[in-house]
Amino acid sequence: MQLSVIILNYNVRYFLEICVLSVQTALSNIDSEIIVVDNNSQDDSCEMIKQRFPNVTLIQNNDNIGFPKGNNIGVARAKGEYICILNPDTVVAEDTFLKILAFAKEQKDLGIIGCKLIDGAGNFLPESKRGVPTPWVAFTKIIGLHKIFPKSRLFCKYYAGHLEENQTGKVDILVGAFMVMKRDLYLEVGGFDEECFMYSDDIDLSYVVSKTGRANYYFHETTVIHYKGESTIKDGTYMKRFQEAMNFFYKKHFSSDDLQSLFFTFFMKIGIIFFSFIKKFQGQAKFKRKPICFELYSSCPEMAKKLTATLQNKVAYHDLKTEKEVISYLNKCAVGAEVVLDNEFISFKECIAVLELAVNRGFTFKIRPKNANFLIGSNNSNEIGEVIKIE
Missing domain, CATH: 1.10.12 (Lyase 2-enoyl-coa Hydratase; Chain  A, domain 2)
Structure with a gap:
């Protein structure tokens, strides 16, 4: 088997659904498996997996045993030559794993591969690539010097400032939301350290791998959405x-x-x-702005009627049978609109591309996953994501 994708879940049932759906689609031409490890979720995450994704291997823990141990359990069950550690609040493109595996096979000194991550509004997430957090580097991060002096090599080491976001290259540290590596290497270094505190397990694994003489790589040629949510609020x-x-x-x-x-x-x-x-x-967190209007991109006029009833607001319908290029028609949308992308007719790769191309243009975004009765998205990386159930 070529690839095992391990997804550790805890009480994010709807994010898990769109994540597994995107992964399943991306693995359609790869000898692979999906392993979901659930840390005793109290929502219906496990029931959803059993019903919608019966071919997924589901491991149900009786307690919330944490990120390192949960992933180690998943990897222990994996059969793939490569493994991908993936957060449940992510969405991958249809060609993400094909590109990553092709790149992996070209490297003779392969450690871990990470990729370009964006939030639910299309903003690049700088933690996609990082440096070793020595005391000085950690200090520059916590005090925010990397933001004040974004071009300074002295102050930008925490986020691997030697690489641009659209530049593939070697980095010291990668984020645990998306990590691809050989399973044998993961087992060789002992996997995630189960004694780690929150926020350091991925840093530790990246550093341990680099100490073996392998190189960790930031790969920019595929983009993954990482919704993140409230766990990243800087309080x-x-x-x-x-x-x-x-x-x-x-x-x-x-x-x-x-x-x-x-x-x-x-x-x-x-x-x-x-x-x-x-x-x-x-001051306090910014007031959460409500969309001034809704723009649905689909090929199902009935979906527009359902969303109008659900949102109690007019929904402008754009038929993808005639409007092929979503991004070009966004120029006609009002700033402040909520753009709804129907995955029934728009691929995940296209959804991700729309978010990237329309970043900072005043839109918010929701995706309706294929064969699902909800919309999902997040307006920025410091807010918990939003799920809207369709009536």
Whole structure:
């Protein structure tokens, strides 16, 4: 078997559905398997998988055992030469795995491959490629110096500033939302460290792999949506967990004496104090803007009627039988519109392309997955995603 895709799920039933649907489509011409590991979700995630995706291997844990252990369990069941660790709040393109595997086979020193990630509004996610979070690098991230000096090599190491977002190349660290590597290598290094804190497990695995002499690669020629959601909201809890994660990583790989540990702790404390000070002047979260209108791209006029009833708002219908190029017709849409892309008639790759091309043009987006009765999307990477059930 060529590829095993492992998806660890916890209470994100609708995101899991569109994720597995996109993965299943992308694997149609690959000898592969999908393994969903569920960490005791209390929604109907498992029932949905059993009913809609009966060929998916489902592992149901009795407790929420965390990200590292859950993925390790999935990999232990995998049979593929390659594995993909994939978040359930992602959407892949139909050719994502074909491109990734072709690239993988060309590399003689292959470690882990990551890809270009965007949020639900089409914005590039800088964590797609990262550097080793030494105390200084972690400090520049937590204090935001990489944003103030985006072109500086000194301050942009956390997000691997030596590479542009549309440039493939070697990086130190990749994000756990999408990781492809050989299964034998994963097992050789012991997989995810089950002692890791949140936010450091993928950093640790990337670094451990690089220490074996293999190279990790950021691959920009395929794009994956990562909705992310509320777990990324930058509040005090996030900053505390970030400090714990960096502390764990630093002590495991770099700390050799108490002085270095004090140095690291000092940098992190200063960064968190500065972050908290800035947050006081940023005010509350921005008011969530409601769409001024809805634009449906489909080939099903009945769907327009259903959405009008569901949304209690007029829905402009664009028939894809006559309007082939979605992006060109967005020029006619009002700024502030919510664009609904019907996956029954628009591929996931096309949906992703629309998000990328229309980024920062004032639109929000929802996707209606094929054969599903809901819309799903997220307006930015700091908000929990939204699910709208179609009546």
